[in-house]
Amino acid sequence: MRLADDEKAMLDGAEGPAVAAAMDLLVRYGEALGAARLCDTRNVAGTMTQPSPVKARLVREHGWDKAFSVINLDSDGDFPMPRMRVPMCQLQHGFGDDALGVAPYPAEMVALQGDAEAFYAGHGVNILATCTPYQVGNLPVRGEHVAWMESSAVVYANSVLGARTNCEGGASTGAAGLTGKIPCWGNHLAENRHGTHLIEAGVPVEGFLDWGMFGYFVGDVVQENRPVVTGDLRQPDLADLKHFGAATASSGGVELYHIPGVTPEAPTLEAAFGGRPVPEKVTYGERERRAVYETLNNQGESADVDFVLLGCPHASLDQIARAARALEGRRLHPGTELWIMTPRALRSVADRNGYTEIIRRAGGQVLTDSCPAMSRSAPEGTRVFATDSAKQAHYLPAILGIEAWFGTLEECVDAAVTGTWRGELR
Amino acid sequence: MTFELRGRGIVPGRAEGEALVSRETISGWGGIDPATGTVIERRHELFGVCFTGKVLVFPGAKGSSGWSGFFQSTRLLGTAPLAMVFTTLSTKSALGAVVTRVPAVSELDRDPVEAIRTGDWVVVDADSGVVTVTSR
Numbered sequence: 001m002r003l004a005d006d007e008k009a010m011l012d013g014a015e016g017p018a019v020a021a022a023m024d025l026l027v028r029y030g031e032a033l034g035a036a037r038l039c040d041t042r043n044v045a046g047t048m049t050q051p052s053p054v055k056a057r058l059v060r061e062h063g064w065d066k067a068f069s070v071i072n073l074d075s076d077g078d079f080p081m082p083r084m085r086v087p088m089c090q091l092q093h094g095f096g097d098d099a100l101g102v103a104p105y106p107a108e109m110v111a112l113q114g115d116a117e118a119f120y121a122g123h124g125v126n127i128l129a130t131c132t133p134y135q136v137g138n139l140p141v142r143g144e145h146v147a148w149m150e151s152s153a154v155v156y157a158n159s160v161l162g163a164r165t166n167c168e169g170g171a172s173t174g175a176a177g178l179t180g181k182i183p184c185w186g187n188h189l190a191e192n193r194h195g196t197h198l199i200e201a202g203v204p205v206e207g208f209l210d211w212g213m214f215g216y217f218v219g220d221v222v223q224e225n226r227p228v229v230t231g232d233l234r235q236p237d238l239a240d241l242k243h244f245g246a247a248t249a250s251s252g253g254v255e256l257y258h259i260p261g262v263t264p265e266a267p268t269l270e271a272a273f274g275g276r277p278v279p280e281k282v283t284y285g286e287r288e289r290r291a292v293y294e295t296l297n298n299q300g301e302s303a304d305v306d307f308v309l310l311g312c313p314h315a316s317l318d319q320i321a322r323a324a325r326a327l328e329g330r331r332l333h334p335g336t337e338l339w340i341m342t343p344r345a346l347r348s349v350a351d352r353n354g355y356t357e358i359i360r361r362a363g364g365q366v367l368t369d370s371c372p373a374m375s376r377s378a379p380e381g382t383r384v385f386a387t388d389s390a391k392q393a394h395y396l397p398a399i400l401g402i403e404a405w406f407g408t409l410e411e412c413v414d415a416a417v418t419g420t421w422r423g424e425l426r
Numbered sequence: 427m428t429f430e431l432r433g434r435g436i437v438p439g440r441a442e443g444e445a446l447v448s449r450e451t452i453s454g455w456g457g458i459d460p461a462t463g464t465v466i467e468r469r470h471e472l473f474g475v476c477f478t479g480k481v482l483v484f485p486g487a488k489g490s491s492g493w494s495g496f497f498q499s500t501r502l503l504g505t506a507p508l509a510m511v512f513t514t515l516s517t518k519s520a521l522g523a524v525v526t527r528v529p530a531v532s533e534l535d536r537d538p539v540e541a542i543r544t545g546d547w548v549v550v551d552a553d554s555g556v557v558t559v560t561s562r
Contacts, residue, residue, distance in 0.1 A: 025524070028437075028524045029520060029521050029524050032436045032437060032520040032521070032523060032524050032530075033515070033517065033520045034434070034515075034533075047492075047495075052499070053461070054460075054499050054502050054503065070502070071495070071498065074498065074524070074525045074527075149491040149492075150491055151489075151490060151491055154491070166517040167491045167516075167517050167518060168491060168517060168521075169491055169492070169493065169494035169495060169517070169518065169521045169522070169525075170492070170494060170495040170498070171494060171495075171498065171521060171524075171525050172494075172517075172521050185517075186516075186517060224486075224514070224516065253488055253489075253516075373456075395456060398456060398467060398468050398469070399456055
């Protein structure tokens with residue numbers, strides 16, 4: 001890999017040992033990838049504050065500087081951590097203090113995360129604390145090279161925004177934050193951004209549920225490849241594409257898709273394939289739609305729902321408003337809890353608009369920062385949960401050993417109010 | 427019988443040991459427990475199997491961007507595999523191998539998951555990109 005003069009200087013220690021360690025990691029990583037060079041970035045989204053046993057021990061024995069060096073720079077050193085060189089944000093992490101007394105989650109982890117927030121905020125990290133930074137002020141522009149983690153955010157940034165990022169990790173984002181550099185490989189290169197597969201919807205794809213199911217189908221078909229989706233697609237909104245992308249990155253490993261006429265790099269079908277021959281299409285019809293629904297619901301046996309989870313990826317303001325409308329004047333079943341996960345910045349708007357109060361009066365909770373999968377925590381004694389998220393239905397049964405139902409927001413609210421799952425595919 | 431696979435060294439170094447082959451891709455977050463070095467994904471063919479000290483042969487990385495962090499933790503907790511040989515290179519598997527700091531080879535002339543069997547003795551020379559396999 002060829003290094004530019006400023007990169008060589010960083011590697012040689014001109015900006016101190018932490019930056020040198022960061023550049024050393026980027027060189028090892030870039031060479032592992034076979035990258036020709038690094039590119040400049042001014043937008044990094046990573047994870048530093050999430051509690052873990054390894055981190056807790058490092059902090060206890062050596063402090064936060066050492067924990068950052070070991071985990072986020074992959075270095076054995078113990079360097080004073082400088083301020084981030086470029087804008088950087090913290091993605092979702094563990095539960096915060098708003099979940100104390102609600103989620104069965106250790107108070108010492110909340111405290112450790114509180115310390116982490118203070119440390120990293122002081123070093124230039126914006127604590128957005130969400131899997132959807134694009135909902136709360138981190139909105140890269142088309143063509144911008146960014147370095148993001150979180151599969152659902154990566155696919156949104158590449159596909160919906162036309163920004164360029166690979167699916168980064170904790171060490172590469174830590175190093176990118178200190179250097180403003182990331183290997184110029186994969187999705188950063190224009191020639192790697194054209195479609196590889198064509199999937200055509202033969203049934204209408206409209207609304208949150210159907211965009212999620214369609215995404216789950218697409219991810220399963222293409223795995224790590226780049227799908228172009230066409231057919232009877234009705235105009236999606238932010239929440240629809242947030243769900244669609246997260247689903248493609250759950251059943252598969254999609255980091256970039258195109259919807260001709262909707263997403264920015266695909267004005268036409270031909271453009272989506274970069275002028276190369278359009279491959280044979282795979283059809284998503286009524287039978288495939290039903291098969292996806294059944295797959296997402298094959299982890300449920302008991303219709304007695306203890307727990308309803310909305311907001312994966314973190315809910316938009318519109319989704320919170322819809323949940324509040326569905327819950328207004330109603331009361332949750334005594335044996336059932338309902339949580340909606342959202343970024344803290346949006347919760348403050350939800351508070352202001354009265355949505356939080358409506359949801360609380362019904363017995364539900366608007367929580368922030370995390371989710372049951374990330375924090376491995378659901379209400380005590382949960383055996384059966386219901387969700388409107390294909391991603392959460394995919395992951396949570398394996399993570400917590402519980403049953404799952406998947407349906408619309410309204411079906412989930414109905415289950416929360418009656419304690420019984422009555423969803424069906426319409 | 428002894429044979430060679432030729433590929434590209436991803437993380438330099440040399441190690442030899444017994445192969446543990448997974449025909450399925452491996453998840454980091456939600457897929458392995460770094461404290462014990464075992465696969466914990468319930469529906470995975472290696473569910474409950476420990477990879478510590480083995481040459482881990484697998485098709486590639488799947489799932490969360492936390493992949494590299496989980497494998498880095500295996501190094502910090504002393505449960506890491508001895509080496510990695512994998513079919514498909516991605517940012518997850520490349521960074522994961524880098525921060526696990528074990529010799530790793532990918533982009534081979536044959537699919538290692540097809541060619542190598544669990545229990546084979548494998549010499550991973552990531553400096554030259556050559557993987558030498560002695561079947562058991």
